[in-house]
Amino acid sequence: MSGHGDAQVMISAKSGPLKGVASVPGDKSISHRSLIFGAMAVGETKISGLLEGEDVIDTAKAMRAFGATVTRHGEGIWSVNGVGVGGFQEPADVIDCGNSGTGVRLIMGTMATTPISATFTGDASLRKRPMGRVTDPLSLFGTEAYGRKGGRLPMTVVGAADPVPVRYTLPVASAQVKSAVLLAGLNAPGETVVIEREPTRDHSERMLLGFGADLSVEKTAEGHVITLKGRPELRPQSVAVPRDPSSAAFPVCAALITEGSDIRVPGVSQNLTRNGLYLTLVEMGALIDFENPREEGGEPVADLRVRFSPDLKGIEVPEERAPSMIDEYPILSVVASFAEGVTTMRGVKELRVKESDRIDAMARGLEACGVKIEEEEDVLIVHGMGAGGMPGGATCKTHLDHRIAMSFLVAGMAAKREITVDDGSPIVTSFPVFEALMNGLGAAIRRG
Numbered sequence: 001m002s003g004h005g006d007a008q009v010m011i012s013a014k015s016g017p018l019k020g021v022a023s024v025p026g027d028k029s030i031s032h033r034s035l036i037f038g039a040m041a042v043g044e045t046k047i048s049g050l051l052e053g054e055d056v057i058d059t060a061k062a063m064r065a066f067g068a069t070v071t072r073h074g075e076g077i078w079s080v081n082g083v084g085v086g087g088f089q090e091p092a093d094v095i096d097c098g099n100s101g102t103g104v105r106l107i108m109g110t111m112a113t114t115p116i117s118a119t120f121t122g123d124a125s126l127r128k129r130p131m132g133r134v135t136d137p138l139s140l141f142g143t144e145a146y147g148r149k150g151g152r153l154p155m156t157v158v159g160a161a162d163p164v165p166v167r168y169t170l171p172v173a174s175a176q177v178k179s180a181v182l183l184a185g186l187n188a189p190g191e192t193v194v195i196e197r198e199p200t201r202d203h204s205e206r207m208l209l210g211f212g213a214d215l216s217v218e219k220t221a222e223g224h225v226i227t228l229k230g231r232p233e234l235r236p237q238s239v240a241v242p243r244d245p246s247s248a249a250f251p252v253c254a255a256l257i258t259e260g261s262d263i264r265v266p267g268v269s270q271n272l273t274r275n276g277l278y279l280t281l282v283e284m285g286a287l288i289d290f291e292n293p294r295e296e297g298g299e300p301v302a303d304l305r306v307r308f309s310p311d312l313k314g315i316e317v318p319e320e321r322a323p324s325m326i327d328e329y330p331i332l333s334v335v336a337s338f339a340e341g342v343t344t345m346r347g348v349k350e351l352r353v354k355e356s357d358r359i360d361a362m363a364r365g366l367e368a369c370g371v372k373i374e375e376e377e378d379v380l381i382v383h384g385m386g387a388g389g390m391p392g393g394a395t396c397k398t399h400l401d402h403r404i405a406m407s408f409l410v411a412g413m414a415a416k417r418e419i420t421v422d423d424g425s426p427i428v429t430s431f432p433v434f435e436a437l438m439n440g441l442g443a444a445i446r447r448g
Helices: 028-040 054-065 101-111 132-139 175-185 203-210 245-257 276-283 319-324 326-337 349-353 358-368 402-414 425-429 434-441
Strands: 010-013 019-021 042-048 069-074 077-083 117-121 144-148 152-158 167-169 191-196 215-220 223-229 238-240 262-269 287-296 299-307 342-346 372-376 379-383 419-421 444-447
Touching: 010 402, 019 434, 028 042, 028 054, 028 069, 028 077, 028 101, 028 175, 028 203, 028 238, 054 069, 054 101, 054 425, 101 117, 101 132, 101 152, 101 175, 132 144, 132 152, 132 175, 175 191, 175 203, 175 223, 203 215, 245 262, 245 276, 245 287, 245 299, 245 326, 245 402, 245 434, 276 287, 276 319, 276 326, 319 326, 319 342, 326 342, 326 349, 326 358, 326 379, 326 402, 349 358, 358 372, 358 379, 358 402, 402 419, 402 425, 402 434, 402 444, 434 444
Parallel strands: 019 262, 042 238, 167 191
Antiparallel strands: 010 419, 010 444, 042 077, 069 077, 117 152, 144 152, 191 223, 215 223, 262 299, 287 299, 342 379, 372 379
């Protein structure tokens, strides 16, 4: 499959019990950052467990274009010889970030305070996504950006020749925006301060500290105040990428709703800024055991044992939990369809500006599969039909969104009739082994 090629129809039929070990790929957020931070360090950064999905490969290509030496040594084993903070060279060609909003926004931040220009583009989905939420705060450093109407790609970013430090309060909870501002602050003099009212995933802060940046986080009445001193010399590191909790969500949720299932998912990140889905599932009555808790690569991880959970109950998901599970609401809405009662998800408007309008995409697809849905701008409500209750039998539109595609393929494993997705090709951007892994557990996913 190719996230940049022809559409690939995929069909998921009712499966038998899922059994075995689901070794999901490395965390996408940490994979992006390990390449980018490695490119800004002086010396060789060694990375193991890197996710080799198209999104991350596009970031690796971008780091090469900016002058870093990026080498693949084997499956998941990479090295980056960096050029130092402020050492990026001007790329000779357009930077294509494919489907990755994380990649393009973090890379824009990284080059924003270096006096070079770069033009960014992406696939049809990424070109629809707003970049103003990043380019607006970057302009405070002195950066200029010129894009299509609505602040969309293709876009040329002109780095600040004489950047100034910035104090910025995030208007929305967004780890991408926070990280872009911090990355820009690395090559600005003085202290750059980012204030977030709601905590978001903290991989950038953890990795910046690991690479030797002078960074502090203070909890105040304003929120989390992150202070970064500019122009450090970052030290190369050995980065062990933990397994992605967002990717793990798919086999985990499939096992919960598929009768007789009992699987293990080893080494999944349990970072408190990423584990909202798992807290929610347990509250719904999911049979998940968190075994062998430990730390890998500076991140807390655990091995998960997951069993079919026929007594799932609908709940009101706490609104303040949204930042820690924003990518997991699509698959949660599938699980909610197989629960008894109503599941209400509030504070989810950020989903409308992801790879697709994920609220609309899931609502329309679930309705086509026979599930009653209510939605508002910031709310999604799913009326559960109990274990095995979803009729299915629909063709669901994915809108070039990998998480929508995988969510409906999971739904098809437990629905009464098979579910088709119109295009599963974007799955390769984040979870290239999804089809093989799920079928290896006992799923019945096939190409159309």
